[in-house]
Amino acid sequence: MPRVRRSSTPPIVGQQRWRRQVLPTLRGTILDIGAGSGVSAALLHPGVAWLALEPAPGRRLAAAVRSRPGSQLLTKPAERIPLEDASVDAAICSTVLCSVADPALTLTETIRVLRPGGVLVFYEHVAAAPGSTARRIQRLASPLTRLLDHGCDPCRDTADTINRAGFSHVHLETLRISGVLGGLAPVIHGYAER
Ligand SMILES: C[S@@+](CC[C@H](N)C(=O)[O-])C[C@H]1O[C@@H](n2cnc3c(N)ncnc32)[C@H](O)[C@@H]1O
Known part of the structure; x- marks a missing residue:
């Protein structure tokens, strides 16, 4: 099973640090959901097969x-992953579940393609607390972010x-990032096992 390093490392405080700590620990065939410009690739172990899913x-x-032998570009949406059942060892969602059209279906598809015991590792910004000023600002900003930022809904x-997706085990932590932006975009990270 791909490992997620958790002890004797500095606490995760930002996306780049999360990438540096978590991505190199993955092994096997790795599905990078919403791969963007491919920033994950440089941090993956050289021996892994990287499948970059990006519509x-x-x-x-x-x-x-x-530039990466054994890698593949899959130009399909995460709601219809063009892979066989149980064919990947790990999946990555890095600020993607805010952007996909249907996050629940994306996770159903992710579970389908993960092998038993395979893990999804995730780093996602999420809604602020209901009723908070941050939540009101998120709501006001969302038409703009949906239009200009890959469909992102804050x-x-x-x-x-x-x-609720149906993973057998979920380990999830909420990050408290200081400053105005941290308040406006609370972050969760962790892993979920099929
Ligand atoms: C904020 S970017 C994150 C990119 C990358 N994962 C990273 O960590 O930098 C969100 C990505 O999700 C992709 N995306 C949007 N809708 C998607 C969908 N339905 N299926 C897969 N990817 C999608 C966008 O094209 C974009 O590349």
């Missing part, structure tokens, strides 16, 4: 895939979606 791939992602309760 709107740009030149940087195509180049990253070409008001999603992604922790709940992950917890």
Whole structure:
């Protein structure tokens, strides 16, 4: 089973640190859901097979895939993952469940393609507390972020979606990032095992 390092490492405080701590621990065939420009690739172990799923791939992602032997670009949405059941060892969701059209279906598909015991590792920004000023600002900003930022909806309760998805075990932590932006975009990270 891919490992997620948890002890004797500095606490995770941001996305780049999360990537550096978690991604190198994954092994086998790795599905990178909503791979973006392919930033994960450089941090994965050289021996893994990287499957970059991205419905709107740009030149940087195509180049990253070409430069990594054994990798593959899958230009399909996460709601319809073009892979066999139980065919991947681990999956990555890094600020993606805010953007996909249907997060619950994305996770159903993720569970389908993970082998038994395989894990999803995730780092996602989520809705602020109901009734808070941050939540009101998120709601006001969401038409703009949906339009301009890969369909990103800042008001999603992604922790709940992950917890209800049907994984056998979920380990989820909420990060408290200081500053105005931290308040506006609370973050969860962790792993979920099929
Ligand atoms: C904020 S970016 C994150 C990119 C990358 N995972 C990272 O960590 O930098 C969100 C990505 O999700 C992709 N995306 C949006 N809808 C998607 C869908 N239905 N299926 C798969 N990817 C999707 C976008 O094209 C974009 O590349």
